[in-house]
Amino acid sequence: MLTIGLTGGIGSGKSRVADFFQAWGAAVVDTDVIAHQLTAPGGQAIEPIRQAFGHEFIAPDGAMDRERMRTRVFQDAQARRRLEEIVHPLIFAVTKAQTLAAKGCYLVVVVPLLVESGRWRDRVDRICVVDCDTATQVRRVQQRSGLSVATIERIMAAQASRQQRLALADDIVLNDGDTTLPLLEQRARAVHQAWCALSG
Incomplete structure (x- = not known):
């Protein structure tokens, strides 16, 4: 295709x-939508993010605290790399699965x-x-x-x-x-x- x-x-x-x-x-596969799903309550990235960054980066509803994380990663290149190392492989795996199943x-x-x-x-x-x-x-x-x-x-x-x-x-x-x-x-x-x- x-x-x-x-x-x-x-x-x-x-x-x-x-x-x-x-x-x-x-067929459309949106990596931004996938990233939001991974960092939503119960998403696959939540536990690794909690372990790497601490509880304060998880909002009360169980999602990643996007505002706090945005502030952190724009001030700290190392933190940004750490977040990418957690999220990017997960995004790629889900994207690959969705593209293989895509019809259009x-x-x-x-x-x-x-x-x-x-x-x-x-x-x-x-x-x-x-x-x-x-x-x-x-x-x-x-x-x-x-x-x-x-x-x-x-x-x-x-x-x-x-x-x-x-x-x-x-x-x-x-x-x-x-x-x-x-x-x-x-x-x-x-x-x-x-x-x-x-x-x-």
Whole structure:
């Protein structure tokens, strides 16, 4: 099955674009959703995180305390590596199982940190970047999550740059500040039709 790695910076709109592809018959495996499941109450990553970081990083409901962990890993590169060593192998195992079971006209694997990880180029046939300018990213993330501009800029600084993502892209879906939902759908559909032709 033709396999697409879908990526984009925070606030680029990659989830919305993935939803379009799924509605048009693609199989979608979202590593961000998997990561949330692993760190939810009862998730496979919770006990290793508790052992590595302490009880204070587990919220009262039993999920990972995302806010506390975000603050910690942005201040401490070693802590970030430790968290990645716990979570990344689990994400990869679940992703692999889901991709093997996937059925659709092609497969989309949504990987927010595809460029940064360096692991995905040889695991996918094509890389598709959902692209937008940085000012639009900041505005969208603020509207969605209420994070401060400083926090959003720290997250963006830890991610690949727009130029680095575009340099790896086989396909680009532009979703900048001027993009309406119908226009985004039109751009996504053009890419979808090209992939259907390739996988046909």
